[in-house]
Amino acid sequence: MHCQKCGWAQEGGRVECVRCGIIFAKLAKAPRPGSIAGPRPPVRSAAWLRFAGDCLFTTEESVNPFHFAGRVLVLLGLVLWGWRFITTPLETNYTGESFLHLVNLPFHEAGHVLFMPFGRFMTILGGSLGQILMPLVCLGTFLFKTRDPFGGSVALWWTAENFMDVAPYINDARAMDLLLLGGFTGKEVDAHDWNNLLTMLGWLQYDHGLAKLSYGIGTGLMVLALVWGAMLLHRQYRRLDW
Numbered sequence: 269m270h271c272q273k274c275g276w277a278q279e280g281g282r283v284e285c286v287r288c289g290i291i292f293a294k295l296a297k298a299p300r301p302g303s304i305a306g307p308r309p310p311v312r313s314a315a316w317l318r319f320a321g322d323c324l325f326t327t328e329e330s331v332n333p334f335h336f337a338g339r340v341l342v343l344l345g346l347v348l349w350g351w352r353f354i355t356t357p358l359e360t361n362y363t364g365e366s367f368l369h370l371v372n373l374p375f376h377e378a379g380h381v382l383f384m385p386f387g388r389f390m391t392i393l394g395g396s397l398g399q400i401l402m403p404l405v406c407l408g409t410f411l412f413k414t415r416d417p418f419g420g421s422v423a424l425w426w427t428a429e430n431f432m433d434v435a436p437y438i439n440d441a442r443a444m445d446l447l448l449l450g451g452f453t454g455k456e457v458d459a460h461d462w463n464n465l466l467t468m469l470g471w472l473q474y475d476h477g478l479a480k481l482s483y484g485i486g487t488g489l490m491v492l493a494l495v496w497g498a499m500l501l502h503r504q505y506r507r508l509d510w
Contacts, residue, residue: 274318284506288321323411324420327500330509336501339418343497346425350490353432358483361436361446363429372433373449375402389468392461396434403427418504421497428493431486438462439479442472 270277271285284291356362363369379398383390403426410419440446441462444454454460466472 274321288318323415324417324496325500325503326415326417327503327507329507331504331507333508333510336504336508339497339501339504342422343494343501346422346497347494350425350428350494353429354487354490358432358435358439358479363433364436364446366433368426368429369433372399372402372430375399377449389465392464395461396437399433400427400430403430418497418500421493421500424493424496425490428486428489431482431489435479435483435486438466438475438482441466441475 271288271290273290274285274288278285283293353363353366376395376399379394379396379401380391381394382398383394386394403423407420407423407427410416410423437446440454441460444460444463447453448457448459450457450459452459454463458464462475463472466475466478471478
């Protein structure tokens with residue numbers, strides 16, 4: 269049988285659609301559109317929305333309770349840790365002193381090497397770009413290769429944390445008080461990425477504002493990731509294989 273809403277093929281006798289979650293009984297009772305109906309949305313738009321919904325909210329037809337419990341624990345951990353990130357001022361450099369900073373650091377340094385062919389500016393910027401791009405690559409892999417949107421929500425949370433991780437570095441562009449990888453401050457060596465970047469752009473006086481923007485983007489993405497994960501768990505709860 270095919271769902272009358274999204275067109276997804278599935279076995280007969282189901283109560284709800286595997287993909288879009290519509291209850292078939294409610295769909296059958298819904299009034300049919302009359303002949304004088306408003307303009308239909310473009311076919312391409314409808315297909316794009318179905319594709320987006322398929323990628324972002326697809327869940328297993330039968331969810332293993334142990335897998336579900338593990339995901340719940342992961343989400344709770346991300347909520348608690350994320351709350352600490354969100355509510356701690358960026359000036360404290362809590363993100364730079366967290367365990368995840370050590371995880372992000374290799375991708376930061378690899379970014380410098382990766383963007384080296386594109387000139388000095390991109391080589392310097394590549395450090396911050398590298399640590400943000402890595403979780404985005406994971407996000408794309410979860411969505412399009414492994415079809416695991418909950419894993420995608422975790423990757424989006426990690427992306428958000430990287431925006432927060434970069435913020436104290438940007439905020440330090442003028443002061444250059446933070447210790448860099450070699451154990452020196454930016455005042456002692458010419459290795460402070462964001463001092464160099466903002467000086468090259470003539471934006472050094474905007475370091476605090478740009479840092480707050482980066483932290484704000486991270487906060488918004490983190491909240492979005494947690495809401496997305498919660499929505500997926502709600503859908504999975506309805507399909508638990510007890």
